Amino acid sequence: MKLPKYTIGIGDRFGRQGKAQLQAFLDARAAGVDVTPVWNKSNREHSLIGTRPADTRAEADAAVQALSWTGAYFVDADHINLKTVDPFIDHSDFFTLDVADYIGQPPSAASLQSFKATNEKYLGALSIPGIAEPLRITAATLEQAAGKFLFAVEEAAKIFRHISRRKPVDRLVIEVSMDEAQQAQTPAELFFILSAVSAAGIPAQTIAPKFTGRFNKGVDYVGDWKQFEKEFEQDLCVIRFAIKEFSLPENLKLSVHSGSDKFSLYPIIGRALRKHDAGLHLKTAGTTWLEELIGLAEAGGSGLAIAQEVYRSSMRRFDEVCAPYATVIDIDKDKLPAPETVSRWDGRQFSNALRHDPSCPEFNPHFRQLLHVGFRVAAEMGDRYYAALEENEATIAKNVRENLFERHVKRLFL
Numbered sequence: 306m307k308l309p310k311y312t313i314g315i316g317d318r319f320g321r322q323g324k325a326q327l328q329a330f331l332d333a334r335a336a337g338v339d340v341t342p343v344w345n346k347s348n349r350e351h352s353l354i355g356t357r358p359a360d361t362r363a364e365a366d367a368a369v370q371a372l373s374w375t376g377a378y379f380v381d382a383d384h385i386n387l388k389t390v391d392p393f394i395d396h397s398d399f400f401t402l403d404v405a406d407y408i409g410q411p412p413s414a415a416s417l418q419s420f421k422a423t424n425e426k427y428l429g430a431l432s433i434p435g436i437a438e439p440l441r442i443t444a445a446t447l448e449q450a451a452g453k454f455l456f457a458v459e460e461a462a463k464i465f466r467h468i469s470r471r472k473p474v475d476r477l478v479i480e481v482s483m484d485e486a487q488q489a490q491t492p493a494e495l496f497f498i499l500s501a502v503s504a505a506g507i508p509a510q511t512i513a514p515k516f517t518g519r520f521n522k523g524v525d526y527v528g529d530w531k532q533f534e535k536e537f538e539q540d541l542c543v544i545r546f547a548i549k550e551f552s553l554p555e556n557l558k559l560s561v562h563s564g565s566d567k568f569s570l571y572p573i574i575g576r577a578l579r580k581h582d583a584g585l586h587l588k589t590a591g592t593t594w595l596e597e598l599i600g601l602a603e604a605g606g607s608g609l610a611i612a613q614e615v616y617r618s619s620m621r622r623f624d625e626v627c628a629p630y631a632t633v634i635d636i637d638k639d640k641l642p643a644p645e646t647v648s649r650w651d652g653r654q655f656s657n658a659l660r661h662d663p664s665c666p667e668f669n670p671h672f673r674q675l676l677h678v679g680f681r682v683a684a685e686m687g688d689r690y691y692a693a694l695e696e697n698e699a700t701i702a703k704n705v706r707e708n709l710f711e712r713h714v715k716r717l718f719l
């Protein structure tokens with residue numbers, strides 16, 4: 306099973322927008338670019354919402370059938386580990402092995418020994434085609450890379466072997482993810498991570514490093530664009546070189562997590578992909594659910610009332626809803642409107658504040674981030690929320706499609 310060149314991970318917390326999401330991929334195809342959908346949902350999201358991995362599979366299959374989608378599509382067991390993977394195995398064909406928690410754990414002496422023996426030939430100036438300056442590799446570089454990443458990669462291999470005992474290897478796509486790490490990984494570190502991935506026998510088709518700068522959920526990138534551009538291009542060159550050097554799958558590519566809404570980066574990423582003829586997996590941050598709120602608000606009446614209620618409860622339970630996402634949100638409480646104010650807003654004011662259009666003076670990234678993590682409030686509404694989605698399907702679907710195609714696919718690939 307081979308992952309195509311351009312893929313987008315589309316989270317759908319409540320599992321009702323599969324068709325609207327897929328419509329964006331049909332639009333992409335009509336506009337001349339092939340992008341493949343990957344429906345992803347993590348164990349954390351499933352447990353907060355009360356869904357199961359089979360639901361994501363059913364949603365994807367139903368959308369594909371309803372819209373007669375003839376291309377490939379995947380269902381991603383997102384951010385799984387040995388403890389959480391089992392319920393996903395029968396329903397997923399893409400597995401994101403999250404081993405960030407194991408970064409920094411010391412490898413065994415034998416592992417360290419064999420890592421050093423494999424990689425000591427890179428000591429000195431390592432020239433990688435496409436990177437102007439050779440990477441400087443010292444004994445300390447090797448030692449540190451092994452100390453940080455070797456144990457984590459071996460953990461990924463354990464998860465991979467566990468999955469492959471229940472599912473044939475040619476029926477699955479493997480991603481190794483280290484994006485929820487404390488520190489960004491340098492291009493040289495990525496090179497040695499890939500060396501270890503190959504040595505461990507993991508047929509990774511995507512790798513998700515942590516990039517320099519902040520990738521907050523549902524809002525734009527915060528960081529040094531120039532630095533990002535340099536490292537991103539270097540990562541592309543490292544991957545191309547590593548594929549040959551370590552006999553890794555030839556379609557191995559970068560995966561960018563929390564990749565939705567990074568509008569300032571898309572021109573940079575798009576340019577780099579075309580320049581290096583490289584592929585990309587862009588994993589969005591599950592912001593489809595915010596388009597549901599925008600659609601509900603725009604519909605007015607009881608839809609708007611539900612959107613306002615979600616905000617009111619999210620404000621009241623601020624610490625609780627923010628806690629699981631503390632490292633990937635930046636909310637300034639002083640910039641949040643009072644719930645009483647929001648309760649007086651009409652649908653246009655609510656959707657203007659929430660929709661990610663930085664050129665709109667009413668757009669409020671703090672409001673947006675709080676609502677993004679407030680999805681458990683909507684989950685607790687249960688059938689009331691689902692009924693509202695159904696009632697206002699047309700308005701919501703329009704926003705879901707537009708967000709994916711106009712703000713993401715177009716800016717990246719067209």
Ligand SMILES: [Zn+2]
Nearest residue numbers: 484485562563
């Ligand atoms: Zn991630």
